[in-house]
Amino acid sequence: MAELMAEPRVACRTPAEGRDGVTNIPEWKFDAVQGAILEVLGQGPVAFSELPDAVKVQLPHGDLDRLGSVGWHVTTVKLEMEVRGELARVPGKGPQMVTRVERA
Incomplete structure (x- = not known):
């Protein structure tokens, strides 16, 4: 019997203080x-x-078609990208704005 290979996964974290859960x-x-x-x-x-x-x-x-909830995945990936320093929230009041962080 052939072994099923586990699909590679990415651990997605959140930058929020006090939240240390990981979503894979x-x-x-x-x-x-x-x-x-x-x-x-x-x-x-x-x-x-x-x-x-x-x-x-x-x-x-x-x-x-295979993704599932786009909104949920966008939120999950966006939070991990914030942790990695790839994007950031634009400071200020009003609706949350996100921007790409350019690396030197």
Whole structure:
């Protein structure tokens, strides 16, 4: 009997103080959503509330069909990207805005 290989997963953390739980998602989902977020933010800051719809447009239909909840995955991947320093929240009042962090 052939052994089933476990699908590679990515541990997604949150930058929030006092929250130390980790959500593990399939690597292909993380990579697809991360790439789409970076593509969207390449045009400049975006309101977090608009990010799921903008990401949806960037994802290939095959990935979109298999992904599940786009909003949930965008939130989960966005939080991990904040922890990694790949994106940041724009300071200020009003709706949460996110922007890409350019590395030197």
